[in-house]
Amino acid sequence: VDVKSLFLLFFSPPQVLLLACEEDLECVPGFQQKVFYIEKPFEFTEDQLVLNLKFDDCKGNNKLNFEVSNPDFTVELDGNLVALKNVSEVGRALFVHARSEHAEDMAEIFILEANEKRGALKEILKLEGNLGIPRQKRAILATPILIPENQRPPFPRLVGKVIRSEGTEGVKFRLSGKGVDQDPKGIFRINEMNGDVSVTRTLDREAIANYELEVEVVDMNGKTIDGPVRLDISVIDQNDNRPMFKEGPYVGHVMEGSATGTTVMRMAAFDADDASTDNALLRYNILKQTPTKPSPNMFYIDPEKGDIVTVVSPALLDRETMESPKYELVIEAKDMGGMDVGLTGTATATILIDDKNDHAPEFTKKEFQATVKEGVTGVIVNLTVGDRDDPATGAWRAVYSIINGNPGQSFEIHTNPQTNEGMLSVVKPLDYEISAFHTLLIKVENEDPLIPDIAYGPSSTATVQITVEDVNEGPVFHPNPMTVTKQENIPVGSVVLTVNATDPDTLQHQTIRYSVYKDPAGWLEINPTNGTVGTTAVLDRESPFVQNNVYTALFLAIDSGNPPATGTGTLHITLEDVNDNVPSLYPTLAKVCDDAKDLRVVVLGASDKDLHPNTDPFKFELSKQSGPEKLWRINRLNNTHAQVILLQNLKKANYNIPISVTDSGKPPLTNTTELRLQVCTCKKSKMDCSATDALHISLTLILLSLLSLFCKSFA
Numbered sequence: 001v002d003v004k005s006l007f008l009l010f011f012s013p014p015q016v017l018l019l020a021c022e023e024d025l026e027c028v029p030g031f032q033q034k035v036f037y038i039e040k041p042f043e044f045t046e047d048q049l050v051l052n053l054k055f056d057d058c059k060g061n062n063k064l065n066f067e068v069s070n071p072d073f074t075v076e077l078d079g080n081l082v083a084l085k086n087v088s089e090v091g092r093a094l095f096v097h098a099r100s101e102h103a104e105d106m107a108e109i110f111i112l113e114a115n116e117k118r119g120a121l122k123e124i125l126k127l128e129g130n131l132g133i134p135r136q137k138r139a140i141l142a143t144p145i146l147i148p149e150n151q152r153p154p155f156p157r158l159v160g161k162v163i164r165s166e167g168t169e170g171v172k173f174r175l176s177g178k179g180v181d182q183d184p185k186g187i188f189r190i191n192e193m194n195g196d197v198s199v200t201r202t203l204d205r206e207a208i209a210n211y212e213l214e215v216e217v218v219d220m221n222g223k224t225i226d227g228p229v230r231l232d233i234s235v236i237d238q239n240d241n242r243p244m245f246k247e248g249p250y251v252g253h254v255m256e257g258s259a260t261g262t263t264v265m266r267m268a269a270f271d272a273d274d275a276s277t278d279n280a281l282l283r284y285n286i287l288k289q290t291p292t293k294p295s296p297n298m299f300y301i302d303p304e305k306g307d308i309v310t311v312v313s314p315a316l317l318d319r320e321t322m323e324s325p326k327y328e329l330v331i332e333a334k335d336m337g338g339m340d341v342g343l344t345g346t347a348t349a350t351i352l353i354d355d356k357n358d359h360a361p362e363f364t365k366k367e368f369q370a371t372v373k374e375g376v377t378g379v380i381v382n383l384t385v386g387d388r389d390d391p392a393t394g395a396w397r398a399v400y401s402i403i404n405g406n407p408g409q410s411f412e413i414h415t416n417p418q419t420n421e422g423m424l425s426v427v428k429p430l431d432y433e434i435s436a437f438h439t440l441l442i443k444v445e446n447e448d449p450l451i452p453d454i455a456y457g458p459s460s461t462a463t464v465q466i467t468v469e470d471v472n473e474g475p476v477f478h479p480n481p482m483t484v485t486k487q488e489n490i491p492v493g494s495v496v497l498t499v500n501a502t503d504p505d506t507l508q509h510q511t512i513r514y515s516v517y518k519d520p521a522g523w524l525e526i527n528p529t530n531g532t533v534g535t536t537a538v539l540d541r542e543s544p545f546v547q548n549n550v551y552t553a554l555f556l557a558i559d560s561g562n563p564p565a566t567g568t569g570t571l572h573i574t575l576e577d578v579n580d581n582v583p584s585l586y587p588t589l590a591k592v593c594d595d596a597k598d599l600r601v602v603v604l605g606a607s608d609k610d611l612h613p614n615t616d617p618f619k620f621e622l623s624k625q626s627g628p629e630k631l632w633r634i635n636r637l638n639n640t641h642a643q644v645i646l647l648q649n650l651k652k653a654n655y656n657i658p659i660s661v662t663d664s665g666k667p668p669l670t671n672t673t674e675l676r677l678q679v680c681t682c683k684k685s686k687m688d689c690s691a692t693d694a695l696h697i698s699l700t701l702i703l704l705s706l707l708s709l710f711c712k713s714f715a
Helices: 003-011 114-124 702-714
Strands: 035-039 049-052 065-068 073-075 080-083 093-099 104-112 145-148 157-161 171-177 188-190 196-199 210-219 224-236 250-255 263-266 283-290 299-301 307-310 326-334 344-354 367-373 378-383 398-404 411-415 422-426 437-446 461-469 482-487 495-498 512-518 524-526 532-535 550-559 566-576 584-586 589-593 600-607 619-622 632-636 641-646 653-662 670-683 686-688
Touching: 035 049, 065 073, 073 093, 104 145, 104 157, 145 157, 171 188, 171 224, 188 210, 263 344, 283 299, 299 326, 367 378, 378 461, 398 411, 411 437, 422 437, 482 495, 495 566, 512 524, 584 653, 584 670, 589 600, 600 670, 619 632
Parallel strands: 035 104, 145 224, 250 344, 367 461, 482 566, 589 670
Antiparallel strands: 049 080, 065 093, 073 080, 093 104, 157 196, 171 210, 188 196, 210 224, 250 263, 263 307, 283 326, 299 307, 326 344, 378 422, 398 437, 411 422, 437 461, 495 532, 512 550, 524 532, 550 566, 584 600, 600 641, 619 653, 632 641, 653 670, 670 686
16 A cells, blocks of 8 residues: 555545555455544434444354444444444544454544544654655554453453564564463463464453553564553453342331322442443332232332332322331342343332321220229329321320319329320329319320311310219328427426317217327327327436437327328427536546646646537636645636646656536536546656556545535526
8 A cells, every 4th residue: 555545545535544454365354454543523423324344254254243332333234333323422432343253353443633634644654755655653553352251161262463564473472461470360361473362261341341461572582672562451241240239128208198209219229230331221110019009009110210109199198098007119120221131130128108197186985984082192094095197106196184173283194105095193182071073174185286187176185073082081280290399307297288180081070089109218298188298207408319409209199980090290399408417527637747848738628518508618627736835727728628737847646636617507517527647757758657656636526526416406
């Protein structure tokens, strides 16, 4: 082919350029022309002839089949490439794969813009000098190879060929890349001598869809002469994967009474095949509906989107009249666009008909009866209602209210969450003597509001007739508790107070007797007939039975019923203090060294069980000291404390110092206590009090003690 012929081919309609051809010395299986350049039109129109492809397997082209990379184009049996519809965008290239019983090959059609023609020619041809003698720019021609997945043995199988324009004598082909010398290794190999490319095993497009290999020409010593050139191998998808529903369980909800065409849910299946082919083009269908009532076709599924919608009228979508509010649909997804040859996958869609509050609750009867004993609280009757709505929703759950007959708030009503019944309770004890009968008007509603066209009717109210039974009630003390204030130490037999109890059973005319129930100290008695409480012992405010100056006792009032009923009354006696306790002194033992420089021996404190003003300020005094010299003195520090001070160092001995302390009561009480003072030997910070001399000073306090006891008795 000369230069002039190449230019005529390139620029004349259909502007097709033959890039690679071989001398027609022998039949070479495959496309007789493998690479084409065409100028891109404004639009490929439907049934437009693009170009003619010539394929020959050298054995009659039996069972010849063409596949085009763009589904908008097809190749007819005579090799004509035509558009199936009007197409404006097709990309940069088209690939046509041809396969017969004895051969398969691929042709490339590159689509150029108008201004790319000269550049494309220069890419292919190289002009030398002014002669215009063309030659191939690349010595290796490696056209893409298309291989169907899932091919059956035998292997290896010839799938393509690499051509070297300058011949193959003295050289050999070398193939490398993923699938050859990289994992997964050994899938492809090349005939070193003639460039035939073979596949050695079955391919899986879903595992690897494309292989990018490199081919080069080397001399017999392995030195690269031409290349490397990229060789693309694409795995053609086959429909070998069923659609799968991966996101289950599939549960949808639709409100009862919804309009026809309401979308319930969407079903989406996945197909691992090539998404650009019919192998993964899914269509959806409902195979089965359970239950089949009130219509066997309650729902419809969009075959392309998978949206499930209602197709029955709102009246049929009534939850309360359905056999079951749950429908199960068996959904089928089929690839190949739903054709019979497509593979299928199924899943179950569960559709729940949700309830709306279109039924008001109704009492099972208009009037309920209840009987309760007076004085008793708790549930007295359960009110029953019926509601056709879903028990799991607020459209069924009942809310009760008392709308009449409960002015004293003696009754309350609550909902039993398990049964939905109204539990009517007495919360304040009823009194038969006040009212023996009560009539309540009860209303029931739902937690959720009713839909606009439904209202509560007369059946949503009911009457409850309550009869109160008379019982023998225990007497009641007035007041209770009872309080009284008394001085402690009042004479035995003194009257504290007279209690008063009445019988609520005014119609029974019963008598009441009194008795002591609890008297912790045993100080009291009560007249069984008139309820007068008197003392049987001295009331002592300082007793451990008195708490915060209050003594507490309990009394019983017992009526004459059969059996008798009892009431309990509480008496609080507040005891006023009198000065009946002498003060006490602490500590009563002190130690000092015989050579001590600090002669302040001890700080004494005084306490008194009485209350102010019968306690401090206290008066501290030393009793008369024996001997010619005074050995110590006492100094008052404050209202409750004083300090004993030695006037000189004393010999090692035990000394008893009588000290009197007097409170501020009227009359005051005095207590004399002997302070035992030990004078010890002290060496190296150690105090030795073991070998003390005989008692050096001992002052008797018998007379003072007798005087104190006499004063207390007088008080």
